[in-house]
Structures are given as C-alpha cells and as structure tokens.
Amino acid sequence: MKTLLIVSHPDILESSSQQYFLSSLKDFAEVTVHHLEEVYPDGKIDIKKEQELLKTHDRIIFQFPFYWYSSPPMLKHWQDVVLEEGFAHGKRGNALKGKEFGLVLMIGVSEKEYQAGGTELFSINELTKPYQAMAHKTGMIYLKTLSIFQFAYMEEEEKMDTLIRYWQMLTMESNTSLASREKWLISQLKKAMQRTEDKKDAEIFQFAIDLIEENRSSIDGLKIVLDQVRQSF
C-alpha cells in the first residue's frame, strides 16, 4: 500500500509539531510526503502532475493545522484545481474511486471545547463534514480522523503514543483486527532491526517479534480448539 501525505501549512518551519511528525517519516519508503507550499511557492499548481501522484497512491491523507475549522488556503486551492470534473467526479471521473482518504489535524484548542457548550461549539466529526462529503463525491473510503489536540502540551509518553497512531494512520491497513495490528507491528519491528546498529536493541526487537508470533500461535491454536468445541454441539 502506498500513501500520499499531502501537507499544507503556511509556515511549516515555525511549527514544531509538524516538524516532529514529518521528521519521523524518513524510513517509511511507502509514504510520499508532499508539502504543497514547498512544492509550489508561487501557488501555481501543476494539475497533471498532482493527478498522476494521486493515481499512483492507494491512500490519500491531508495533514494541516485546523485554523478556522478548515485547511490553509493552499490546500483549498489544490482541491479546487486538481479534483476536476472528469477526473475526480462526474462522468468518467473515477480516478480516486476505491482509494482511502483521511485527515491528520493539528489542533490548538483542547478536545473538550469541541462540543455544545464549548468555545468551538461542534465536534471534529461535525466540522469535517466538507471533507467527508468530498470523499463521498469522489468515491473514496473515509478513514477515522487523527485529531492531535495541543501537541505542545503533551507529556513525552503521550507524544510517542500519538506518533505511533500517526504511523498507523499512514501505513497500517484499515482493517484493525488484532491480527492485522500484529502484522503491522512485526513489520515495524523488523525495519527497526535493520536500521539499528546497537546489537542489544536488535536482540530486544527480535525478542518482541518472537513473543508476538508465539502469542499468535497460541491464539490460533485456541481458535481451532474453540471451533471443534462448537462443532461438537
């Protein structure tokens, strides 16, 4: 699975949270990071090139700061010119059909304000309906949004947790069964083993992989037993 990460931020070097997440992606060969303001500093988008990029990826993610409950202007411009009728919607406009689509939102206000009675009034689910409608019109499968609230105030452990959820959003199959999450984790551990130069770390990664695979064998064994028990009734 190949993922196209379309990032939009008017001043990305000033954003430590954007830097934190983007710098973590160096070893993910299956993720294409595409920062619009960097690729098109004059705002003139190469429509054909963008459409080719979309065609060659299976999952499309928009990542941006959630200013005024929407994207920066550059990403809206991209939507308006790239997602043409005849390409993304309308007659014969089925280039995006069946692909997955999701949002990664950086949000400066705390989560509890996103409800009736809060300063932001509506939930993220309500405020992102324009993107849900876009996915619907273009025939894309909408993934659960990854909303990152007040990243700068997070403890180190919470930041690491969020980073893992971010990697999953970008690379893990959307089937979230235990088996598929295990498969994803093992592939990440194998990559980490190849990267590390510390023999001790490599041993720990191998130990974790063995443990997960052993647990998987136990679970599979139990399932067979359970099936037999069921059939005997």
Place this chain on the structure above:
Amino acid sequence: MKTLLIVSHPDILESSSQQYFLSSLKDFAEVTVHHLEEVYPDGKIDIKKEQELLKTHDRIIFQFPFYWYSSPPMLKHWQDVVLEEGFAHGKRGNALKGKEFGLVLMIGVSEKEYQAGGTELFSINELTKPYQAMAHKTGMIYLKTLSIFQFAYMEEEEKMDTLIRYWQMLTMESNTSLASREKWLISQLKKAMQRTEDKKDAEIFQFAIDLIEENRSSIDGLKIVLDQVRQSF
C-alpha cells in the same frame, strides 16, 4: 444598519450569477461591496484596514461559490490573517461581538442532492458548521444562509424572487415580523420612486406604499379590537 459584503471568487467576471447580484446593489448606499480578489490581486491583505472595515459595519456577509463545500482560498486566507486573537476572539478579542453574520452561497448542484442518498451527502446546514462555529467563537449572531442553487437554470420570475431575498439578506432587519418586512418594502419603494424618471412608475410605487400603509392601519385597528375582546373575558 450598515452591511459589509465580503465577496470571494477567483474569476468573478466569468460568473454571470455573481454579476447579476452585484450589479443590482448600486443603489444600496448602506451596503459596502468588498471583493477580496479585486482589492488584493497579489493576495497580500491589509489586516488593519480589514479590521477597521469590520468595526464600522453591523452585518458581515460572506458571498462565494460553494466549491468543495467551502470558500475560495482567498477568503480562507482572509479569515486566517484578519480574525486574529485579541481582535476577533480570545481575551479582549471582542470587536465582532453582537454583529450579525451570514452566508450567500452560489451552488452549482441542485438542492435535492444535499441530503443522505444524494451526491453531496449532507445538507447545507451541516456543511456550513465551520462558519457557524466561527460566528460562535467571535460572538456574532448567525443569520439564515441564503443558498442559491443552480441560478443559471432559473426562470426569470424565480431569479427576481431570489434577488429580493438577496436584498433582504443584505439590508432588512433580521426581525422578520410582518411589520418589519412591510417597513423594509416601503423603504425600498420610496427609494425606487426617487430613482425613477417615469411619472407613471412613480405613481404605481406611491399607490403600493399607500396600500401597504392602509393595510397596516387596518391590522393595527383589528389588534386593538382583539385586545379589548381579550380583556373583557
């Protein structure tokens, strides 16, 4: 009441519907038409000037084509830079508090598609939540949206009806009692009388005004009778 009409359209001369509505506003001294792409062709917004404009008006209207369920990029840029913390929200950020806010949307798809089962999936009310949240955060009173669906396909009479609803959106007090709608209509007729050079037209306008005022007297008279009847029980 003074109204600031903030128009955003990337190519307004090509839009016959935008031209139809904007050209009708010449005689409305109380409406300031402010087309962002025209005022700022290089995209560089004079923030202080925009904030002064907002301060000196009582009703703020955004008018734009509803591409991908949101505004053109220029208006989003305007929101991001003009509606600063300390001006429009946050501590001491109460410059917009108590003003009225509304949307005039030009929509290319038919109204019936804006529901579950339709190509657009959600209603206009659902898709405009980001603007409702903006009004809430800045303390503005949200007016009913004027959604203009498929203007180009309308019959002449429907176009005229829409134009009157447009004028009301821009200039009529949001109290929509019969009395206040009458008051608005009389003021419009008086203006039309002053403008016209045709004596016959002027007579017709005067006749309409007299009729409305006479009806108003009858209604007021009936109300007094009704009150007396109520008190006698």
